[in-house]
Each structure stands twice: as structure tokens, then as C-alpha cells.
Amino acid sequence: MTALQITWFWLIGFFVIGYTVLAGFDLGLSMLALTARDGRERKATLAGLGPFWDGNEVWLIGAGALLFAVFPPVYAALFSGFYVLFMLALLGLIVRAVSIEFARTASPAGLTAWMVMAGLGAVLSTFLFGVVVGNVLRGIPLDARGVFIGTQWELLNPFALLVGVLNLAMIATHGALYLAWKGEGRLAAKARATAQGVWSLYLALAAVVMVMAAVFYPHLTRNYRMAPALWLVPLFTLGVIFAIGAFNLHRRGAAAFFSSVLAIAALLGTLALTLFPTLVPALNPALTLTVRNSSSSHLSLLAMLIITLIGMPIVIGYTAWVYRAFGGKISEESGY
Amino acid sequence: MSAELLARWQFAVTIGYHFIFAPLTIGLSWLIFGLMTRYWRTGDAGTRNLARFWVNLFAVSFAVGVATGMVMEFQFGTNWARYARYVGDIFGPPLAAEVIFTFFLESTFLAVLLLGWNRVSPKAQWFASLMVATGATLSAFWILVANSWMQTPAGYAMAGGHPVLTDFAAAVFNHSTLERFLHTMVAALQVGSFFMLGISAWFLLKNRHLAASRRTLRLALIVALGASLMSLLSGHIHAVQVANTQPAKLAAFEGLFVTQRHAPLVLFGILENNEQEVHAIISLPGGLSFLKSFRTDALVTGLDSFPRDEWPPLALTFYPFHLMVLIGLYLIAFALLGAGLAIWRPQLLTNRWYLLGALFTIPLPFLATELGWITAEVGRQPWIVYGVMRTSDATSLSVAPGHVLFSLIVFGLLYAAFTVVWALVVRRELRKGPEEIEAETATAPESAS
Numbered sequence: 126m127t128a129l130q131i132t133w134f135w136l137i138g139f140f141v142i143g144y145t146v147l148a149g150f151d152l153g154l155s156m157l158a159l160t161a162r163d164g165r166e167r168k169a170t171l172a173g174l175g176p177f178w179d180g181n182e183v184w185l186i187g188a189g190a191l192l193f194a195v196f197p198p199v200y201a202a203l204f205s206g207f208y209v210l211f212m213l214a215l216l217g218l219i220v221r222a223v224s225i226e227f228a229r230t231a232s233p234a235g236l237t238a239w240m241v242m243a244g245l246g247a248v249l250s251t252f253l254f255g256v257v258v259g260n261v262l263r264g265i266p267l268d269a270r271g272v273f274i275g276t277q278w279e280l281l282n283p284f285a286l287l288v289g290v291l292n293l294a295m296i297a298t299h300g301a302l303y304l305a306w307k308g309e310g311r312l313a314a315k316a317r318a319t320a321q322g323v324w325s326l327y328l329a330l331a332a333v334v335m336v337m338a339a340v341f342y343p344h345l346t347r348n349y350r351m352a353p354a355l356w357l358v359p360l361f362t363l364g365v366i367f368a369i370g371a372f373n374l375h376r377r378g379a380a381a382f383f384s385s386v387l388a389i390a391a392l393l394g395t396l397a398l399t400l401f402p403t404l405v406p407a408l409n410p411a412l413t414l415t416v417r418n419s420s421s422s423h424l425s426l427l428a429m430l431i432i433t434l435i436g437m438p439i440v441i442g443y444t445a446w447v448y449r450a451f452g453g454k455i456s457e458e459s460g461y
Numbered sequence: 462m463s464a465e466l467l468a469r470w471q472f473a474v475t476i477g478y479h480f481i482f483a484p485l486t487i488g489l490s491w492l493i494f495g496l497m498t499r500y501w502r503t504g505d506a507g508t509r510n511l512a513r514f515w516v517n518l519f520a521v522s523f524a525v526g527v528a529t530g531m532v533m534e535f536q537f538g539t540n541w542a543r544y545a546r547y548v549g550d551i552f553g554p555p556l557a558a559e560v561i562f563t564f565f566l567e568s569t570f571l572a573v574l575l576l577g578w579n580r581v582s583p584k585a586q587w588f589a590s591l592m593v594a595t596g597a598t599l600s601a602f603w604i605l606v607a608n609s610w611m612q613t614p615a616g617y618a619m620a621g622g623h624p625v626l627t628d629f630a631a632a633v634f635n636h637s638t639l640e641r642f643l644h645t646m647v648a649a650l651q652v653g654s655f656f657m658l659g660i661s662a663w664f665l666l667k668n669r670h671l672a673a674s675r676r677t678l679r680l681a682l683i684v685a686l687g688a689s690l691m692s693l694l695s696g697h698i699h700a701v702q703v704a705n706t707q708p709a710k711l712a713a714f715e716g717l718f719v720t721q722r723h724a725p726l727v728l729f730g731i732l733e734n735n736e737q738e739v740h741a742i743i744s745l746p747g748g749l750s751f752l753k754s755f756r757t758d759a760l761v762t763g764l765d766s767f768p769r770d771e772w773p774p775l776a777l778t779f780y781p782f783h784l785m786v787l788i789g790l791y792l793i794a795f796a797l798l799g800a801g802l803a804i805w806r807p808q809l810l811t812n813r814w815y816l817l818g819a820l821f822t823i824p825l826p827f828l829a830t831e832l833g834w835i836t837a838e839v840g841r842q843p844w845i846v847y848g849v850m851r852t853s854d855a856t857s858l859s860v861a862p863g864h865v866l867f868s869l870i871v872f873g874l875l876y877a878a879f880t881v882v883w884a885l886v887v888r889r890e891l892r893k894g895p896e897e898i899e900a901e902t903a904t905a906p907e908s909a910s
Contacts, residue, residue: 176576179527180569187560189534193545194553201545204538205857212868215535216875219528226524227882230517230889271546273859421550422625429554436561440569443592447569450581 126402126417129426133195134404134416136433138397140191144184145296145389150382151178152247153300155221156293157319159244164233167240169312169455171228173304176451178225180444182218194429198271198419199404203257206265206273210253210280217249248293255292258396259285259334263342264406271414284337291334294327295392298369299385306378309456317373320381324370331366331392335359338399344406345399358398362391465856467865468540471872475532477831478876482526484830487601487646488653489519490567490594493574495680497590501583511673512590513578514895515657520575521886525879527568532872540865544845544855551617551626552607555633559603567596601649602642609638611846612837613706624849640702641837644695648833650688651792652826655819657681658799660891662819665811670894675811678819682803686796692789697752703840704753707847708762710840713773714782715749716741717763724749724761729783736775771843778840785832788825795822 151174158170193200204211221243228239263284266275301320305313338345349355365388372381400406405414420426496512499505534556537545545552570592577586616632617624626632658681664674704711711717716727716739726748730741747757764772795818802810845852 176572179572180565182527183560183564183568186531186534186564187557189538190553190556190560193534193537193549194557197546197549197553200538200549201542201857204535204545205540205542206859208539208857208860208864209867211535211539212864212871215532216871219531219875222528222531223524223879223882226521227886230521230886270858272542277864421553422620424629425550425554425626428626428629429557432554432558432561436558436565440561440565444565444569447573450573450585451576 126415127423129423129430130416130420131402132430133191133420133426134401135397136430137188137191137195138393140184140188142390142393144181144188145393146299146386147184148178148181149296149299149389150174150303151181151300152221152251153296153298154304155225155240155243155247155300156251156297157244157300157304157316158240159248160319161240164236166312166315167236169308170304171225171236171240173307173455174225175229176447180447182222185218191429191433195421195426196404196414196416196419197421199414202267202271202273202405202414203261206267206275207257207260207277207280209277210257214250214253214257217246217251217253219246221246221250247296251296252289252293255289256280256285258292259288261405262288262338262345262396262399264344264408267405267407267409267412267414269412271412271419284334284341287330287334287337291327291330294323294330295389297323298327299382299389302369302373302378302382302385304455305373306382307453307455309454312455313378317376317378320373321370324366324373328363328366328370332363335363335395344410348398348401355398358391359395362388362395365391462862462866464860464862464865465853467862467869468856468860469852471540471865471869472536474869474876475529475536475872477834479526479529479533480830480834481827482522482529483601484645484649484652485656485827486519486523486526486653487597487649488651489515489522489656490590490597490653491650492653492657492680492684493519494590494594495684496677497574497587501587504583507673509578509583511677511895514890514893515677516574516590517890518660518887520571521883521890523567523571525883528879529876539868540857540860541845541855542857542859544850547623547850547855548846551610551614551624551632554626554629555603555607555610559600559607563596563600563603565596567593567600570596598646601645605642605645606633606635606638609641610635612641612841613637613702614846614849624846636706637699637702640695640699644692644699644833647688647692647695648826648830650684651692652830654681654684654688655792655822655826658685659820659823662816663891664894666813666816666820673895678810679803682796682799685792686800689789689793689796693793696786696789701753704761707841709764709767709771710773710778710837712762712764712767713775713778713840714836716775716779717749717761718765720760720763720766722750722758722760723747724753724759724763726752727783730779732776732779739779773840773842778836781832781839782836785829785836788829788832792822792826792829795819 154170154174158167161167161170224239224243224246228236228243231239260280263282265273268274298320301316301323304316305320308316365384369381369384369388372384402416403413404416404419407413493512493515496508496515500508500512570589573581573589574586574593577589610632613636614624615635616626616628616630618627657677661674661678661681664670665678700711716730716732717724718738723746725741726745727739727741728743728745730739730744733740749761750759751757753759753761799810799815802815841847843851843853845855
């Protein structure tokens with residue numbers, strides 16, 4: 126396993142974290158809009174995500190494209206193996222994408238309909254991506270060609286479903302915290318209350334999933350048994366998730382939101398640490414897809430590293446500029 | 462129906478639909494840049510409203526383009542897993558480059574262009590429009606790098622049983638990238654400009670927004686004429702490249718069954734005898750040879766040089782190609798007519814007949830673009846990567862036909878719904894038109910800066 130391959134494992138992790146942290150808040154906002162009492166609340170939510178959601182979604186496309194380019198067998202095995210899950214998740218993503226755009230110019234009645242569609246789309250894709258991760262952790266039946274040989278139904282097992290709900294809770298909390306921080310008055314107060322509610326589910330599920338993973342799936346504790354100091358990482362993660370609730374309770378909006386950012390990074394980091402250096406555990410361990418056996422060629426990885434090192438700082442630069450230019454509070458009078 | 466056939470159909474449907482909106486937004490992005498440049502230089506409120514109107518039309522089309530584009534990224538993995546595994550080493554990097562260099566750029570700056578009217582300076586808005594157009598153009602470049610590698614693979618070697626990248630520059634700038642990028646960009650400019658031409662004509666026919674529409678009519682006509690004339694040249698360059706690097710495809714779309722010198726150019730013809738020969742209705746002796754190498758005695762490879770199982774489906778290559786050329790010629794003629802009228806009979810330019818013609822011309826560049834892609838992709842069959850991998854060896858092994866049928870139906874219904882909503886939004890934008898936007902923003906509260 127080369128340094129370049131290891132670098133790419135973590136770089137893809139960086140893109141997944143980037144997606145979850147950035148698109149996470151606008152996905153969470155879309156979900157929140159499902160609980161909106163009136164059109165003004167919905168419109169304000171739309172205004173909150175309006176300038177940012179399109180750019181945020183690109184992080185997912187990036188993660189996917191890089192997975193394809195860096196670890197083609199993993200991309201092929203997961204996307205084709207989990208066919209129905211990915212197609213439904215895609216459905217959620219694209220329905221949401223067009224619904225937000227259609228909502229922008231819609232009548233009040235239309236706005237409600239499109240925001241509901243956007244919210245449902247966000248729920249569907251978020252839940253299903255969690256189910257995908259849960260199944261990857263659990264291990265899947267792969268044959269010697271790296272082809273998934275299980276059924277679609279077995280992907281809906283309790284552990285994977287729990288991870289799906291955990292993802293929902295994490296994203297919903299993240300979105301609510303964003304609104305609690307950036308919102309004003311009644312909007313922020315409601316968001317704070319919602320955040321506290323979903324946060325408790327988030328914390329509970331994070332702990333349950335971690336315990337289940339450690340108890341039921343021995344292959345997931347391999348790294349921790351080799352280096353027990355690593356247990357600090359999941360513990361730290363739970364600590365940060367706990368801090369979210371504490372900050373939110375004390376109305377420290379920015380602190381709560383950025384704790385959520387850190388929590389997402391820590392949780393996904395834990396996931397990465399747990400899997401590394403495997404990528405997709407197979408029921409037959411000899412057929413597990415790993416960083417070593419699934420990487421593209423050295424030249425490919427090098428070319429993409431150069432592309433990423435040139436391109437991403439520029440991306441982060443202008444993204445930060447847009448966030449600054451469109452910063453400011455979200456009030457119920459905000460329009461999109 | 463086999464999973465393979467369904468997978469082919471699904472890809473054809475999803476990419477065909479995506480490529481309605483992709484060239485429209487690429488073409489429009491440059492026209493909007495033109496309007497924004499004028500707005501920035503003059504600061505004129507009328508131009509601002511005009512640009513804003515076109516940005517709104519652009520945005521809703523862009524959204525459908527993005528959504529349908531996401532489907533493509535997923536599909537390489539979901540339905541073509543063996544392809545992804547086999548050539549991901551080389552095919553993946555251009556897609557990654559497309560995301561990092563272009564998708565972030567156009568998506569981020571579109572938000573500025575769409576929402577920044579009261580937040581950022583006109584110069585920043587202008588810059589945003591340039592970034593959107595640049596992003597759209599570069600994204601066309603990178604995806605064409607990937608597709609061109611499928612047509613004329615280069616910069617690779619076989620290692621460990623599959624193609625592996627050996628020369629990044631050679632893979633990116635393979636034997637067809639530049640020709641195809643040029644031709645696709647020209648086509649996108651035609652789609653965008655004839656769309657703007659037709660919409661401008663519609664307003665003039667309705668006697669609304671006269672000053673603004675005359676301006677966009679003129680802008681669109683200039684671009685439409687330039688792009689249409691250019692398409693003749695870019696199409697020729699591209700065809701010469703196909704003749705040299707994908708001879709089976711050329712033979713299929715020109716209906717050349719026998720390898721020969723003085724090969725005829727069939728202008729109108731029908732495939733006959735169970736597609737074993739072409740009955741030429743109008744043909745130019747030596748024409749094809751001449752087009753290939755500027756010599757009527759040049760050797761052009763016919764289908765007889767290839768085993769029967771390497772022939773592309775002939776009807777689905779020959780007819781779309783010829784229809785595309787026919788439409789292309791019409792577009793040149795229509796644009797030339799407009800230019801002529803503009804110079805010598807200006808009042809006739811805004812005559813009912815020309816304007817109606819412009820309106821009905823809107824769908825034609827879209828159709829020509831699709832026909833061109835059908836020629837390109839069907840003409841590459843049976844290969845998914847020319848000479849390297851067959852399409853039938855590229856599908857996913859773990860996907861049941863029923864699942865593909867399910868996703869095909871879902872996308873079909875969804876895309877039909879998108880079309881309806883897109884059309885309704887466009888119609889509503891057209892009803893409002895450019896000038897009225899000023900009145901709307903004067904009364905509605907905007908986000909506080």
C-alpha cells in the first residue's frame with residue numbers, strides 16, 4: 126500500500142466530510158421545512174439555503190467521481206450491488222434539486238408543494254446513504270470478481286436501517302442548528318427546540334450504533350484491538366455530539382453549529398479509521414475490497430492528486446467568498 | 462428483455478434527455494455573458510432587466526441539466542459496473558477534473574448571478590456570468606475528453622488485465638478530443654442562440670418588449686450565423702477525424718459498403734436489401750474521397766473491411782447523420798437569410814414570416830444535436846471503448862432486469878414531469894417578460910444585505 130493510495134483514502138474522506146458538513150445543513154434545512162407552520166417559514170428556509178445548496182451538492186458529485194476514479198472496483202461493486210438503494214437515493218437527490226429551483230419562482234401554493242418535495246427528497250437520500258454506509262460497515266457478500274452476490278432485501282437489515290436513521294438525525298440536527306444560529310426571532314427559537322429534540326436521538330443512536338458495531342461485527346474492532354488508543358476517537362466523537370446539545374441549550378448558536386461540524390468530521394473520521402485499510406468488507410475476508418487491491422494506477426492517482434491540489438484551494442477560496450457575500454441573518458422576511 | 466438491452470435503453474434515454482438541457486445552458490451562458498458585459502459597461506437598467514430575465518430562464522434549465530447529469534454519474538456505476546471496473550483508471554480522472562474544475566465553478570457562481578443583483582456590484586455579477594460560462598464550457602471539455610477516449614483510446618497500456626493510464630496528456634488530448642469539443646461547443650452555441658432568436662421573435666410577434674427583443678434578436682442572430690457557419694467547418698474537421706480514426710463509423714454513416722478510391726458522397730439515399738447496400742438517390746462521385754483527403758482518388762475504408770459483428774447498426778447511424786446534416790444546412794440558410802434581411806431589408810427582419818420561422822426553428826438545433834450524438838454513439842457500436850471493450854461486456858452483472866425496468870420507468874415518468882414543469886416555468890417567465898421585473902422587485906422585500 127503506497128503513500129499515494131493512503132492519501133487518497135483520506136482525501137475521499139475529506140470530500141465525504143465536506144459534503145456532509147456543507148450540504149448537510151441545506152439538506153437539514155429542507156427537512157426542517159417539512160415542519161414549517163406557514164409559507165413565511167418555508168420561504169425563509171428557502172432563502173437560507175438558496176445561495177449555497179447548488180455548490181454544496183457538488184461535493185457529493187466530487188466524492189462519487191473520485192471514488193470512481195481512485196477505487197473503481199468499490200464504485201462498481203457498491204453502485205451496482207446496491208442498485209435499488211442508489212437509484213432511490215438518486216431519485217431523492219434529483220427531485221430535491223429541481224424542487225428547490227421550481228420553488229424559487231412558484232406561487233405560495235406552489236412553494237409549499239415544492240418545499241415538501243424537496244424535504245421528502247432530502248429525507249430519502251439522507252436515509253438511504255446511511256443505509257449504504259451501514260451495509261458497508263457490516264460487510265457484504267462479494268464474489269471473486271468483486272461483484273455483489275446478495276439480494277436487495279438483505280440490505281434493509283436492522284443495523285443498516287439504524288445507521289440510516291442516525292444519518293437522518295445527524296443531518297436534521299445540523300440543519301436545525303444552522304437555522305438556530307443564522308435565524309432570527311421565532312424562526313431561531315423554533316429551530317433551537319427542534320435541534321434539541323433531534324439531537325437527543327442523534328446522540329443516542331450514535332452510541333447505539335457504535336456499541337452494536339463493536340459487539341456484533343468483530344472485523345470492525347480490528348484496528349482498535351491493534352492500537353487501543355484509537356478508542357479515544359469514537360469517545361471524542363460522542364463527547365463532541367454531547368457538547369452540541371449543551372451549547373444549543375445555552376443558546377450558543379455558533380458554538381453549537383460548529384460543534385456539529387466537528388462532530389460530523391469526528392464521526393466520519395471514526396468510520397474511516399474503523400474501515401482503514403479496507404474499503405468494503407466482504408463476508409469472505411479474502412474477497413474484501415481494500416485500498417491496496419482496489420486502487421487505480423500510480424499515474425492516475427498522481428494526476429488526480431495534482432488536479433485536486435490545484436483545483437480545491439481555488440474552489441474553497443471562491444466558496445468562502447460567496448458565503449461571506451451572502452452571509453447575514455435569515456429572518457421570516459427573507460426572500461429567495 | 463435482458464438487463465443489457467434495458468441498460469442500453471436507460472442510458473440512451475437519460476443521456477438524450479440530459480443533452481437537451483446541457484447544450485442549451487452552455488450556449489445561453491455565453492449569450493448571457495454578452496448581455497452582462499453590456500450591462501456592466503453601460504450600467505443601463507433596461508439591459509440589467511434583460512440580462513436578469515435570461516438568467517432566470519437559464520437557471521431553471523440549468524437545474525434540470527444538473528439533476529439529469531447526476532443520473533449519468535451514478536449510472537456508470539449502477540448499470541455499467543464492468544465498464545467502470547475495467548476502464549475506471551483512465552475514464553475516472555476526466556470526470557473528477559470535470560467536478561473539481563467546472564461543476565463547483567458554475568454552481569457556486571450561478572448563485573451569485575441569480576441572487577446577487579442587490580448584493581454584489583455589477584462588476585461582480587459580470588464576473589459571475591463569466592465564471593458560469595467558463596464552467597459550463599470547461600465541463601463540456603472534460604466530459605468530451607472522457608467520451609473521446611471511448612471513441613479513440615490513447616495514452617494507455619494493458620496491465621493486470623485491464624487498460625491502465627500511461628500518458629495523461631495523450632489520454633486527455635487523444636485523437637478526437639479537440640475536434641469533438643469544437644463541434645459540440647459550436648452546436649451548443651447554435652442551440653442557445655436559436656433559442657434566444659425564437660424567444661425574441663415570439664415577443665416581437667406579440668408586440669411586447671420591442672426594444673429589448675430587437676436587441677436580443679440581433680445578438681442571437683449574429684451568434685447563430687457565426688455558429689452555424691462554423692458548424693460546417695467543425696463538422697467537416699470532425700468527420701475527417703472519424704474517417705482517419707474510426708473508419709467503421711464513417712463507413713456506416715456514409716453508407717459506404719465497399720472500400721474504394723473515388724468513393725461517392727451519398728447526399729440522399731436509402732438502405733436496402735436488409736441493410737446490405739445503399740440505394741443512392743443523389744450522390745457525388747468521388748465526393749467522399751475528396752472530403753476525406755482533398756483528393757478524389759483517396760482510399761476510403763468501407764464496411765467490407767470489418768467483420769460483420771463489428772458493424773454498427775446501420776440505419777440508426779446512416780439516417781440520423783444525414784438528417785443532422787440536413788438540419789445543419791437549414792440552420793445556415795435561415796441564419797444567412799436573417800443576416801441578409803438585417804443588412805438589406807431591415808423591416809423584413811421583423812416581418813411576421815421570418816419571426817414565425819424563428820419560432821419554429823427553436824427545436825431544430827436540439828434535434829440536430831441529438832441526431833449527432835446518436836450517430837456518434839451508435840456508430841461506435843459494438844464497442845463501448847473502440848477496439849478495446851464491447852458494450853455487451855460492460856454491463857453490471859449483479860443487476861436484475863426487473864430492477865433496470867423499474868429505474869427506467871421511474872426516470873421516464875420523472876423526466877416527463879420535469880419537462881412539464883420546466884415548460885410551465887418558462888411560460889410563466891415569458892408571460893412576465895423582462896421589463897416587468899423592475900416593478901416586482903420595487904415592491905417585494907429583498908434579503909437584507
